Amino acid sequence: MTKENTSPDALISVIIDGIEDVKGKAINILDLRDIENTVCDYFIICEGNSNTQVSAITNSIQKKVSKELKDNPWHTEGLENLEWVLIDYVNVVVHVFQKQVREYYDIESLWGDAKTTVIETSY
Numbered sequence: 352m353t354k355e356n357t358s359p360d361a362l363i364s365v366i367i368d369g370i371e372d373v374k375g376k377a378i379n380i381l382d383l384r385d386i387e388n389t390v391c392d393y394f395i396i397c398e399g400n401s402n403t404q405v406s407a408i409t410n411s412i413q414k415k416v417s418k419e420l421k422d423n424p425w426h427t428e429g430l431e432n433l434e435w436v437l438i439d440y441v442n443v444v445v446h447v448f449q450k451q452v453r454e455y456y457d458i459e460s461l462w463g464d465a466k467t468t469v470i471e472t473s474y
Contacts (some may be wrong), residue, residue, distance in 0.1 A: 357420050359392055365419050367470055369412035370397045373404065375447070378470035381462050392442045396459065398450050402433035406439050408447045409436045416440070 363380060370378055381394040399405040409430070416422050422440065429436035434452045438445040446458065459467065 355403060357422050359442055361420060362416065362422070362440060363393060363395065366395055366412050366440075366445055367390050370395075370408055370447075371394065371401075371470075371472060372415070373407040373411045374409045374472075374474050375404070376450075376472065377401055377453075378472065379459060380468040380470065381459065381465035382468070383462065385466070386462070386464050391439075391444045394444050394446060394458070394462065394465070396446045396448070396453070398448045398453050400450065400469050402449070405433045405436055405449055409433075409438065412445060412447075437451075447471035453459050 358460070362427050362429040367378060367380075376399070378395070378397045381396065383389040383394065384392050397408065399408050409427075412449065416424075424438045425441050426439040427437065435456070436447040437449070448456075
């Protein structure tokens with residue numbers, strides 16, 4: 352469970368590093384703080400090309416956050432089929448999609464009022 356002393360900025364930074372370490376693509380940060388009745392403050396959304404890459408991204412995020420921030424997710428879903436994995440760090444929720452599943456659910460447009468930051472990757 353997320354520790355109260357872990358700042359959202361530090362958590363987001365480590366999560367992004369974990370995604371980039373295994374070449375996760377199309378990384379967006381949605382800031383939900385100004386939207387009423389949201390379940391968390393931030394969504395981080397990214398994608399992988401296959402079940403294997405989605406699994407690698409998920410594992411990389413969890414290992415990096417655990418090692419650097421001594422923090423573990425409150426809840427994780429989707430590890431059975433690896434098409435859409437949700438990693439819940441309470442105030443920050445990570446969505447790791449396969450491309451076609453991300454396009455189908457299009458959660459970025461569902462949260463269209465959120466401030467979105469696109470993370471540019473160099474790979």
